[in-house]
Amino acid sequence: MLLERAVPKIDIFSGLTRDQITELCGWIKPLTYPAGSEIFREGQMPNGLYILTNGVVGVTKVSLRGKFGLASIEAPSYFGEMGLLDGTERSAGVVAKTEIEVSLLPFDLFARKLQANNITAFRIAVNVGRIVSQRLRDTNKKLAVKTASVAGIRRRP
Amino acid sequence: MLLEKAAPRIDLFATLTRSEIVEVCSWIKPLRYAANTEIFHEGQHSNGLYILTSGIVSVKKISPRGRFSLADVDAPNYFGEMGLLDGTDRCASVVTKTEVDVSLLPFELFARKLHESNVAALRIALNVGRIVCQRLRNTNTKLAVKTATVAGIRRRP
Numbered sequence: 001m002l003l004e005r006a007v008p009k010i011d012i013f014s015g016l017t018r019d020q021i022t023e024l025c026g027w028i029k030p031l032t033y034p035a036g037s038e039i040f041r042e043g044q045m046p047n048g049l050y051i052l053t054n055g056v057v058g059v060t061k062v063s064l065r066g067k068f069g070l071a072s073i074e075a076p077s078y079f080g081e082m083g084l085l086d087g088t089e090r091s092a093g094v095v096a097k098t099e100i101e102v103s104l105l106p107f108d109l110f111a112r113k114l115q116a117n118n119i120t121a122f123r124i125a126v127n128v129g130r131i132v133s134q135r136l137r138d139t140n141k142k143l144a145v146k147t148a149s150v151a152g153i154r155r156r157p
Numbered sequence: 158m159l160l161e162k163a164a165p166r167i168d169l170f171a172t173l174t175r176s177e178i179v180e181v182c183s184w185i186k187p188l189r190y191a192a193n194t195e196i197f198h199e200g201q202h203s204n205g206l207y208i209l210t211s212g213i214v215s216v217k218k219i220s221p222r223g224r225f226s227l228a229d230v231d232a233p234n235y236f237g238e239m240g241l242l243d244g245t246d247r248c249a250s251v252v253t254k255t256e257v258d259v260s261l262l263p264f265e266l267f268a269r270k271l272h273e274s275n276v277a278a279l280r281i282a283l284n285v286g287r288i289v290c291q292r293l294r295n296t297n298t299k300l301a302v303k304t305a306t307v308a309g310i311r312r313r314p
Contacts (some may be wrong), residue, residue, distance in 0.1 A: 064305065077300045083284070086290040091297060114283065122279040126242070126271065128285025133243045140248060143296055146303035148221060 003028065003103050006053045006076035012127050020120040027113070028103040039079075039094040039102070046090060048106040052076065054099030060093045065099025072097065078090050084110055160260045163210045163233035169284050172193060184270070186277040196251045196259070197248050203240025203247055203262040209233065212257030217250045229254065241267055262268035 007013045007021050008071055016024065028051065033039060037051065042062055052075045059070040059079065070092060079094055084107060113121035164178045173181070186207065190196060196207065199219055199225045216227040216236065220304045227249060230236050236251055244264055270278035 051254070051290050061301075063301065082290045086287045086294075088291070088294065093293055117279075119259050119274045119279075122274070122276075122283065125286055126279065126282045127284055129289060132286060132293055133239045134245075136239070136289055137243075137245070137248055137295060139293060139296045139300060142305060143233050143300045144218075144220065146300060146307060150303055150306050 003030070003051065003053055006051065009076045010051065010078055012049075012078050012081060012124060012130065014127060015118075015123055016120065020123065023120050024105070024124070027109055028105050030101065030103050032101070033096045033100050035096055035098050035100075037096045037100075039096060041092050042090055042093045043121060044090045046080060046087060046107050048080065048104050048108075048110065049078060049084040050080045050094070051078050051103040051105065053101045053103060055096065055098040058095050058097050060095060061091075067093075075100070082132060083130050085132070087111070087124060100109065160187070160210055161210060163208065166233050166238065167208065167235060169206075169208075169235050169238065169281060171284055173277060173280050177280065179198050180277050181281070182260075184266055185262050188259050188261055190253045190257050190259070192253055193201050194253045196253065197237065199247055199250045202249045203237065203264055204261070204264040205237065205267065206235060206241040207237045207251070208235045208260040208262065210258045213254040214257060215252050215254050217252060218248075219250075224250075232257070239289060240264060242282060242285050242289070244268070260265055261290070277291060 003025050007024065012022070013021065039057065040047070052073060054075045056074050057079060058070055060067050060071050080090070080096070083090060084105070087107065092131070102147070110121055110124075114125060120150050124151065160182050161178065164173070164181070169305050170178060170181070196214065197204070199217075209230060212231045213232070213235065214230050216230065218227050237247070239245075240247060241262070241264060267278055267281075271282060
């Protein structure tokens with residue numbers, strides 16, 4: 001799928017005008033990876049947001065009991081969005097499950113655009129903020145359930 | 158403390174210019190609450206962001222085992238920031254511990270400013286997004302620990 005066709009289907013780009021989408025397409029770098037490639041590793045510094053235009057990736061995390069799969073992401077979608085806002089290390093790794101096509105929106109370029117008050121960059125950042133807010137609400141609920149569960153199990157004789 | 162003096166000390170307003178802060182101050186509504194007043198209730202629709210310029214509030218959440226205190230917030234600070242981005246229901250209640258002075262940045266006005274691509278509003282939204290990203294990372298870590306704890310306890314004979 002072409003980036004111009006994938007972008008309007010992705011929530012991270014909602015509210016962008018046609019001109020803003022064209023502007024965004026000028027910032028990105030298209031890349032192809034074969035199946036099995038590691039796109040980035042947990043703990044690495046973020047290099048940007050990946051827009052997945054073709055294929056499937058797996059999100060992985062390292063735990064005390066080894067590496068496990070968190071989720072699969074299918075095109076058209078995206079990954080690596082949190083690093084785009086806060087510039088903090090990758091909290092999970094991403095591996096290509098099939099051959100994939102991605103478009104990388106580089107972190108440095110995006111940060112420069114934000115600094116220059118670029119409206120397209122701001123719109124994307126606000127969308128990321130909204131998505132992450134929703135995710136935080138969901139995660140808080142899960143954490144409350146687990147906390148109650150730990151307390152409940154401990155109380156059992 | 159005046160909002161103009163409190164704002165530069167609050168991370169929510171980081172990177173805003175002096176004139177942008179003055180602009181934001183014109184959007185807000187100063188309010189005073191007596192001690193032990195509920196400012197908003199968990200589950201209520203979000204009416205905006207509260208900037209706490211003096212006093213202390215307590216954040217409370219309802220659990221199956223009653224209402225418990227999550228945290229105290231001391232001025233200069235803020236609360237209710239997640240609703241500013243996603244406009245969904247309050248995920249906790251806020252009650253004053255002392256008399257407090259707050260400045261309410263109304264959700265609808267803020268949403269309109271974002272829609273108009275107002276740079277001060279976009280900068281605040283970006284900061285909220287960054288703060289929420291950091292918080293989600295911390296919550297994910299806590300959730301992973303709790304999940305491992307549940308698994309660990311269950312495995313014990």
